[in-house]
Amino acid sequence: KAGRVWLVGAGPGDPELLTLKALKALQMADVVVHDGLVSDEVLDMAPAKARRISVAKRKSRHSYAQDEINRMLVAFAREGLEVVRLKGGDPFIFGRGGEELEACREAGVECHVVPGVTAALAASASAGAPLTHRGSAQAVTFVTGHAAKGEEPDLDWEALAKANQTVVIYMGLSTAAGIAARLMAAGRAGSTPALIVENASRGDERRIATTLAELAGAAEGLSGPALLVVGEAMALAKAGGAPAAVQPLKVQGVSE
Amino acid sequence: KAGRVWLVGAGPGDPELLTLKALKALQMADVVVHDGLVSDEVLDMAPAKARRISVAKRKSRHSYAQDEINRMLVAFAREGLEVVRLKGGDPFIFGRGGEELEACREAGVECHVVPGVTAALAASASAGAPLTHRGSAQAVTFVTGHAAKGEEPDLDWEALAKANQTVVIYMGLSTAAGIAARLMAAGRAGSTPALIVENASRGDERRIATTLAELAGAAEGLSGPALLVVGEAMALAKAGGAPAAVQPLKVQGVSE
Structure with missing residues (x-):
């Protein structure tokens, strides 16, 4: 076989x-x-x-x-x-x-x-902040903040700086300061709502609601796998911890 | 309660x-x-x-x-x-x-x-064509092709026309011709690989591998819910029908 x-x-x-x-x-x-x-x-x-x-x-x-x-x-x-x-x-x-x-x-x-549920979907679900939303997020873009040591991510800053869209940055914790600076230099308002989600959907999930201008400071001290989310719709985000479990029913033969 | x-x-x-x-x-x-x-x-x-x-x-x-x-x-x-x-x-x-x-x-x-598996993830999984890929898709953007009758979608064509990214258009079947024309007018090559996936992940899934220049023609005759995917990484896409089921095991107490 x-x-x-x-x-x-x-x-x-x-x-x-x-x-x-x-x-x-x-x-x-x-x-x-x-x-x-x-x-x-x-x-x-x-x-x-x-x-x-x-x-x-x-x-x-x-x-x-x-x-x-x-x-x-x-x-x-x-x-x-x-x-x-x-x-x-x-x-x-x-x-x-x-x-x-x-x-x-x-x-x-x-x-x-x-296919699987990608982290951005779990992060927005936990925060109660939609990745697309009428009037404030007509598109959503996923990028990676990963870059070689000492370099910055090779991204299209002009495109990502446009208003009324959500930008999700995977693996962007260590490059958060540079990313935020580049987005603001390209015209995205410092007041744009932003969200950091560490360990999305896990028991130790942590969400920080902030703004683009404050993003780098808010990212300091975090070390787990994290997403940065920037966009007007993140105004709806709730900071806090792990999302609700579905209780009390369990799927027979599957869980535990 | x-x-x-x-x-x-x-x-x-x-x-x-x-x-x-x-x-x-x-x-x-x-x-x-x-x-x-x-x-x-x-x-x-x-x-x-x-x-x-x-x-x-x-x-x-x-x-x-x-x-x-x-x-x-x-x-x-x-x-x-x-x-x-x-x-x-x-x-x-x-x-x-x-x-x-x-x-x-x-x-x-x-x-x-x-959260749930959004259609774009299922479409790319079935087609065997990644939404992000080293060297050919550094970002992926989800937009909607929906527009009021007789109008065209209000999208940032300049940003979407850049190379080395994947653009997924939800609900874009009826506006496919206009979308393709706009993307090409903004500079995206007509030879850019494209994929149409109708009824992604269902038994009647249908995938058409095409190019941006041929997208409108390829979309003709389709009527089901469909995604349009445009980007260099779609060169890996396989046309065809429904994805493989996992056989023969079934989850006890869950399926059937």
């Missing part, structure tokens, strides 16, 4: 934000190759006998280069295994899933993609 | 793309107020005794105005009911969820938001 690779979005962190399809894929996995951001509760949904391999980039002694991960996925599939590549959020939003899919295609390995 | 409103994303169509949290919210619903795009398989996950109310805008003799929906949600919650407002995709991506949340806040009604 030929093995297959499943690129699966694990959602933003809360195990309840896994999709049913992701859960089913996990339950049939022979091997789970996962990021550091995927929680133990989610990993526990795979069969006990499934091999688990962390290729974490965060808080890890060893992290794998992307081409090592690609080769690993192909090699396991060629052994005839069902390989679940489990990624935080959605595999195709800043998850480098496209590179893994290309590696599978080049190797002739069957590969399927299971 | 005070009632509550849950703004719940039902995902793109495939019932398996519901999150566990959405499923739990549905299972405790006293009343489900849903869009026309939500499938019967999803509605069947609510208790048999739960009242179901369609406020469909599509294929419906009667459709409710937004302020009627807002009033309905508040009124049910004031009766002490658990009210699930079930929306296709994610409640805060072109779902007008922000307006419903504001109505609840103004009325003093407790309101929670459960």
Whole structure:
């Protein structure tokens, strides 16, 4: 039997934000190759006998280069295994899933993609602030704040500085000061509402409602995975902690 | 006991793309107020005794105005009911969820938001074409192609015409010709890869891989809910039909 690779979005962190399809894929996995951001509760949904391999980039002694991960996925599939590549959020939003899919295609390995709830959706849901909104957010753009050390992200500041749109910056904590300065220099008002969400959807979620001018100061001291969200609709955001759990019902045979 | 409103994303169509949290919210619903795009398989996950109310805008003799929906949600919650407002995709991506949340806040009604897999994520997963990709898609923007009859969408064409980004147009089928013409006039190459996905993630999903120059012609004859996706990374897209189901395992107590 030929093995297959499943690129699966694990959602933003809360195990309840896994999709049913992701859960089913996990339950049939022979091997789970996962990021550091995927929680133990989610990993526990795979069969006990499934091999688990962390290729974490965060808080890890060893992290794998992307081409090592690609080769690993192909090699396991060629052994005839069902390989679940489990990624935080959605595999195709800043998850480098496209590179893994290309590696599978080049190797002739069957590969399927299971979408997931990307962190921006969880952050806006928790905050009660919509990413699009009549009159104040006609579009939403996702960018990454990641940049080589000492450099700044290569983004289209003019486009992102226009009013009436929401800009979500993934991995932007360490470059927040530069991003805010560039957006204001390009014309976005310092008074534009902004939101920082650390550990979106997790028990230790923290939300800070601020403004673009105050963004860099508000980001200081945060270290967890975080999103920066800038836009007029963030005026609706509520600061605070973790979102409400759905109680008291539990899905039979699924949770706990 | 005070009632509550849950703004719940039902995902793109495939019932398996519901999150566990959405499923739990549905299972405790006293009343489900849903869009026309939500499938019967999803509605069947609510208790048999739960009242179901369609406020469909599509294929419906009667459709409710937004302020009627807002009033309905508040009124049910004031009766002490658990009210699930079930929306296709994610409640805060072109779902007008922000307006419903504001109505609840103004009325003093407790309101929670459960994020969902928005259609763009499902479309890119099915097509095997990432929305962000090293070297060809450094950002992704979601806009709506919706416009008043005879008018064109009010979008920032200059920003959307820049290369190396993905633009996803929700509800853009009827305005596809104008959108493509505007993007090309603003400088986006006619050879830019494009993808149309009708009924993303459903059994009758259809994907057409094309280019920006050919987009309008390719959109002709389609009538279902569809996304237009324009960007260099769509060169990876595979045309075709519905995505693979996860077989043969089923989640105990959840599906079927």
